[in-house]
Ligand SMILES: Nc1ncnc2c1ncn2[C@@H]1O[C@H](COP(=O)(O)OP(=O)(O)OP(=O)(O)O)[C@@H](O)[C@H]1O
């Protein structure tokens with residue numbers, strides 16, 4: 001089956017969305033079929049790939065709150081190799097809406113069950129698609145990669161992502177305050193692994209918006225390396241996690257392309273942003289899942 | 292009474308905490324007495340000023356969940372001119388904990404009532420302070436400024452901040468995705484003004500991590516200016532809002548000082564970060580509240 005990666009970090013503005021879009025686009029350039037899932041009420045991933053969250057018929061919000069709706073009815077075709085499950089603003093209320101189900105432990109696997117069904121080859125996701133009808137033929141749901149963009153929180157939406165994923169990637173800024181949240185993040189991964197998804201592993205950290213020439217970045221990277229080296233002998237979901245290379249350098253092109261609804265490869269294919277995400281995709285392809 | 296400003300933006304990582312700390316410290320350098328309130332479960336403001344959120348006796352979490360506890364018992368003295376109401380990780384659960392009170396509309400003014408009581412001269416905040424006992428003599432609760440650091444969300448904690456504040460400042464990155472969230476933010480301010488706090492006004496936007504030489508920054512700033520010029524004739528809480536100057540430039544020193552528990556003025560007083568926040572404080576002092 002496909003590699004399913006959750007892009008996780010409860011700290012805001014660290015590059016989760018930018019990485020989901022551009023790592024996904026880089027994998028497409030390497031010939032892979034990629035499904036992107038937007039779980040953020042801000043719908044920035046959706047906007048970033050040129051889709052208007054207010055004008056799509058079904059979104060992840062509908063998928064989570066309407067039992068009869070299947071993932072196949074929500075899929076939007078972005079290109080021949082890239083599909084999207086879009087988000088919308090109403091996702092902000094979904095934790096409240098699902099509070100009762102959550103209280104009895106029945107709200108954490110909704111995404112995993114429905115997307116799992118679609119991936120397992122149920123081409124209609126449980127019902128005939130009324131989204132882009134040609135999505136069914138263009139996007140046969142045999143994805144090589146599924147990338148899930150998480151909101152900046154460790155709540156129900158992120159838990160749903162972790163229930164579906166088999167790997168976790170952590171985009172991170174090499175700043176002091178970013179290190180503070182890492183243990184809580186890993187604690188959450190452990191909790192979900194024990195109680196919901198035994199397959200879950202942390203594949204690695206992706207340093208984003210990296211300012212390599214600063215002392216601070218060097219210190220944070222050294223701290224991270226020490227932390228993960230120490231984990232090699234422990235029975236923890238991050239025992240084989242690495243700090244991926246290369247770090248994604250700060251590059252204004254990456255901040256500009258969302259306003260055109262484009263990935264960096266369509267907007268500025270010769271930029272450092274494009275180079276770094278392509279190299280990251282290579283690094284990821286070189287790593288066998290769970291090794 | 293003091294000017295009470297909420298630092299608001301549901302987008303993560305835009306500089307709310309960095310601005311709360313360093314604008315507060317700049318105001319102290321201009322002779323003002325400043326109270327900082329940390330409303331973020333990440334407790335980054337608390338860490339930033341050198342306080343360990345796990346080792347303080349009472350935090351904002353206790354203030355919100357224990358009816359008998361007064362604000363005076365939670366105040367921590369940072370310096371002669373600066374005090375703090377610290378946060379802690381447990382704040383993450385406070386929306387759930389207060390869900391019933393919230394459902395009957397009784398959870399939005401908890402902070403406003405208790406801090407309001409303290410500011411109104413109740414030196415013991417309703418009970419004898421057991422926090423830093425000398426806080427009572429050092430920090431007579433006659434603050435000139437109260438700055439409230441909000442989490443990256445528009446939930447109950449942020450609503451509590453808006454119920455207490457009389458002014459709103461919006462730290463923002465001059466990036467495309469940042470503009471997307473602005474209307475939702477202003478919508479929330481309007482809602483709170485109508486239903487909870489009629490005094491609420493948006494004083495301005497603070498451009499943070501500013502990359503002035505980029506086309507993108509110039510375009511976003513132009514968009515903001517157009518937006519606020521158009522508001523001048525409307526009956527909206529941001530009708531007199533401005534884009535504050537100077538923008539705070541990207542400066543690695545600002546990212547380094549949290550790791551030392553220091554403000555930029557103690558860590559790197561000659562840096563651009565210090566200059567920009569001092570100039571911002573001047574600009575803020577020059578603006579009469581609500582004008
Ligand atoms: N390498 C980079 N260089 C320059 N700008 C970047 C880079 N990566 C991301 N950005 C910009 O920084 C901002 C934050 O990035 P992004 O939205 O991807 O973070 P996020 O973690 O998804 O945020 P959130 O927590 O709000 O979902 C965006 O405006 C984005 O365009």
Ligand SMILES: Nc1ncnc2c1ncn2[C@@H]1O[C@H](COP(=O)(O)OP(=O)(O)OP(=O)(O)O)[C@@H](O)[C@H]1O
Pocket residue numbers: 011012173175176177178302303304305306307308309310331333335441442443499500501539540541542543544545546547549
């Ligand atoms: N002008 C600046 N130059 C360089 N780094 C900065 C600047 N302002 C803030 N930072 C760094 O950027 C990161 C995000 O800033 P900060 O934590 O203040 O944002 P925030 O809006 O409070 O985030 P959150 O939404 O998580 O509360 C931090 O690591 C901080 O140290």
Ligand SMILES: [Mg+2]
Pocket residue numbers: 016017018040044045149150151
């Ligand atoms: Mg995002």
Ligand SMILES: [Mg+2]
Pocket residue numbers: 307308309331335336440441
């Ligand atoms: Mg903050």
